[in-house]
Amino acid sequence: MISFDDYIEKFDKLVQKYIPPKKDWTPPDQAVYGPKDPFRVPIKEGKELQFNAIKYQFKNHYENNNMYNSFCKQMNITPSDIKTYDDIEKIPLIPGEFYKDYPHGRDFAMWLANIFTGHIPQVKISGKNPNFDDIINSFNASGFVVAYSSGTSGRHTFIPRDSRTFNISEYAIAKNSITMAYPVYDYSMKGYLLMPNPFKTNVFAGKVCTIFFNAVSEVKSAIDREINTELIKLSMTGSGSFKAKMIQKVIAKMNKKIVNDIIKWLEKNEKEKNKIVFAGAPFILYAVTKKLIEQGKSFDFSDRAAILTGGGWKIEENHRMPLEDFRKRMQEVLGINTEYCLDLYGMVEGNGWMVQCQEGHYLHIPYTYYHPMILDENSKPLEYGKWGRFAFLDGSTFSYPGFIISGDKSRMLEHCPVCDRPGPVLEPEVTRISGKEMRGCAEELRRMISMDTGDD
Ligand SMILES: [Zn+2]
Numbered sequence: 295m296i297s298f299d300d301y302i303e304k305f306d307k308l309v310q311k312y313i314p315p316k317k318d319w320t321p322p323d324q325a326v327y328g329p330k331d332p333f334r335v336p337i338k339e340g341k342e343l344q345f346n347a348i349k350y351q352f353k354n355h356y357e358n359n360n361m362y363n364s365f366c367k368q369m370n371i372t373p374s375d376i377k378t379y380d381d382i383e384k385i386p387l388i389p390g391e392f393y394k395d396y397p398h399g400r401d402f403a404m405w406l407a408n409i410f411t412g413h414i415p416q417v418k419i420s421g422k423n424p425n426f427d428d429i430i431n432s433f434n435a436s437g438f439v440v441a442y443s444s445g446t447s448g449r450h451t452f453i454p455r456d457s458r459t460f461n462i463s464e465y466a467i468a469k470n471s472i473t474m475a476y477p478v479y480d481y482s483m484k485g486y487l488l489m490p491n492p493f494k495t496n497v498f499a500g501k502v503c504t505i506f507f508n509a510v511s512e513v514k515s516a517i518d519r520e521i522n523t524e525l526i527k528l529s530m531t532g533s534g535s536f537k538a539k540m541i542q543k544v545i546a547k548m549n550k551k552i553v554n555d556i557i558k559w560l561e562k563n564e565k566e567k568n569k570i571v572f573a574g575a576p577f578i579l580y581a582v583t584k585k586l587i588e589q590g591k592s593f594d595f596s597d598r599a600a601i602l603t604g605g606g607w608k609i610e611e612n613h614r615m616p617l618e619d620f621r622k623r624m625q626e627v628l629g630i631n632t633e634y635c636l637d638l639y640g641m642v643e644g645n646g647w648m649v650q651c652q653e654g655h656y657l658h659i660p661y662t663y664y665h666p667m668i669l670d671e672n673s674k675p676l677e678y679g680k681w682g683r684f685a686f687l688d689g690s691t692f693s694y695p696g697f698i699i700s701g702d703k704s705r706m707l708e709h710c711p712v713c714d715r716p717g718p719v720l721e722p723e724v725t726r727i728s729g730k731e732m733r734g735c736a737e738e739l740r741r742m743i744s745m746d747t748g749d750d
Contacts, residue, residue, distance in 0.1 A: 295477050302330050305472055308481060309508050312465040314458070321346035322690050325663035326462050326645075331473055332660045333651075333715045340717060343662040345379045347689025352376060352385050355695040359411040362388075362695045382665060383675055387685055389699045390643055393451045403429045406440060410454045411693055426450075427522040430496050438693075441498035442523070443642035450523065453498070453642050456693035463645040464505040466690070470660055471573075471602050471638060472509070474649040478600050478634050479571070483510040484563055486556065488574025491515035495522070498642040499574075499605055506573055514559060516552045516578055549581075556582045560593055560628070569598040576603040576620060576637075577610070583627040594629035601630055602649075604638040607723070617655065617722055639724050643698045644688040648720060654712025656719040663689040666718060668706050673699065678708045678718070683727055703727050 296304075306313065313327050325347040329335045335343070353373040355362045366372065369386040376382060396405045400419070406429070407414050419432045430440045430452075439460035442450040455463065472479045490500035492507075492515075500521065507513050528538045556578070563570050572579060579601065586592060601624055609615040621632040633652040640647040646664035648657040659666050665687040667675045676682045684704045688696030702724050710719045 296480075298476055299330060301476055301479070302469075302473070304481070305469065305479075305509065309465060309468065309505055311508070312461040312505060314461075321350045322462070322663060322692070326466055326690050329662050332466075332470055332662055333473060333649075333658045333717060335662050335716075337661075337716050340661045341379055344665055344689060345382065347663045348382050348385070348665060348687050349373070349376050349689075351689050351691060351696070352382075354692065355411050355697075359409075359695060361408055362386075362411070382687055383667065385687055385697050387673065387687075387697050387699050388695060390451065390701055393453060393643060394449045396452060398426075399423060400429075402426060403432075406433060406452065406454050409694055411695065412456075425524065427496070427524060434496065439501065441496050441501045441642060443498045451642050454694055455691070459645070459691050459693045460502075462690045463502055463647075466645050466660065467502055467638070467640065467647045468505045468509050470647045470649045471636070474636055474651060474658070475600050475602070475634060478569075478597065479509075480569065481509070481511055483569040483571045483600075484559075485510040485513040486559060486570065486572045487513055487515045488572060488576075488578040489515070490517040490521040491519075494518070494520045497521055497526075503573060510571060514555075516556070516574070517548070519548070552578060553581050553585050557586065557591075564593055564595070567598075570595060571600045571602065573602045573604075575605050576607060576615070579603075579624065580609045580615065580620070583623055586627050592627050592629065596629050597631055597634070599628070599630045600634040600636070602636055602638060604640065621655075637722070639720065641700060641702075643700070644686055644696050645690045646686055646688055650722060651710060651713045651715065651719075654710055655722045656707070656710045656712060657722060657724070658710065658715055659706075659718050659720065661717045665689070666706060666720070668704065669699065678706055681705045684720070684724065701727050 314323055319327065325343040328343070356366055356373050357363070365388070366386050371384055371386055375384055393409070396402055403417065403419055415436045417432050417436045419429055421428060433440045433454070437457055439455045439457060440452060441455065442452045485506055487503055487506055489503055490497055492501050492504040495501060529542060607614050607617065617637060621635040624630045624635050625632050636650045636652070637655070638647055638649050639657050644664070646660055646666070648659050650657055667685045668680060668682040669685050670676050670682050681703060683699060684702045685699040688698070690696070703726065704720045704724045707719050709716065
């Protein structure tokens with residue numbers, strides 16, 4: 295079996311373009327790119343890396359982001375107040391709703407520019423009445439990676455990343471997943487992306503999977519057409535316009551095609567004895583296995599396959615599937631080992647990709663650059679073991695303040711109850727704070743392609 299160090303070195307070579315030259319590393323780069331296994335850094339060393347990264351970014355946003363600067367002044371906190379590790383929880387947190395509170399039209403471009411930290415490159419926006427997609431594409435043509443999530447209620451979360459911050463997100467999602475999947479991953483794997491094609495969308499959950507194309511030898515995307523805010527709006531609202539009906543028709547056709555394509559793909563790879571990896575929304579695999587069960591078919595990929603899921607566990611309308619049942623089902627129908635069926639938790643607002651361990655399926659936190667917190671109703675941090683609202687200080691975002699209160703509910707434990715990795719974990723399943731809209735990139739996608747689970 296390949297040693298862990300060789301395993302990660304091989305991966306790092308494949309994704310060189312996401313890693314800045316070592317001579318240019320700042321504390322945030324050191325914290326993300328430095329550790330070989332982000333989940334096994336000794337706590338003392340991990341806290342030091344985390345503190346240096348967060349302190350660096352707090353100073354950066356305080357000095358280079360007018361909006362955040364006035365917010366901090368209101369809260370009476372300056373970078374000189376952050377002297378030791380215990381001070382970092384004083385850093386002012388931004389409610390996630392803030393990144394959803396945007397105007398339309400040309401004002402949207404101004405809004406994006408305002409939440410950006412640092413110098414804004416020249417962005418040319420043509421047309422009298424540009425829509426969201428026009429504006430985002432203009433920003434992205436100027437070197438930004440503006441991406442968005444959610445939208446189930448018609449409201450997206452827009453986050454402006456510069457290429458450096460986006461590369462960190464890409465690198466971290468792949469590295470954290472591959473680390474936990476050790477030793478099953480290798481470059482020869484054939485990948486199936488259960489998300490929109492990253493090259494044809496600005497939906498963050500799709501876009502952040504670009505690195506998948508560098509990490510494995512071949513990738514197919516479930517959704518290969520362009521996905522933009524306009525299409526999401528039309529498919530969500532179900533409005534009766536001719537255009538909306540057309541789109542829904544195309545989508546219905548696409549659903550059946552995805553399920554059939556995946557089954558054909560599985561057959562081909564079984565015949566050729568290839569290693570495979572699925573990455574993305576679990577409901578699509580649920581639909582695939584549903585059809586396979588109906589047809590009385592099954593596969594045996596055993597220890598030459600992995601599944602990395604993310605984005606939410608609403609499998610069908612009104613049906614949330616327990617993760618354990620999902621893993622069992624994947625084993626029964628696809629023959630994929632439950633240890634290699636791992637869920638990820640992360641969000642468009644940050645680069646802190648948390649991944650389940652094989653041993654206990656708890657969500658491990660990449661604590662070398664990311665400080666997790668569970669807050670009470672008054673936004674005060676709670677001790678370990680208590681349920682509350684998830685919040686974080688992300689020391690890896692250069693282009694916007696990644697100090698955020700999420701709308702998700704979880705419980706944090708100081709150590710994993712099952713494995714021996716030293717850092718904190720979240721409960722395997724994260725849910726929305728009740729009363730909030732249903733969110734999650736998989737839910738967005740599920741509603742959009744309204745998967746009738748491939749019947750007939
Ligand atoms: Zn664990």
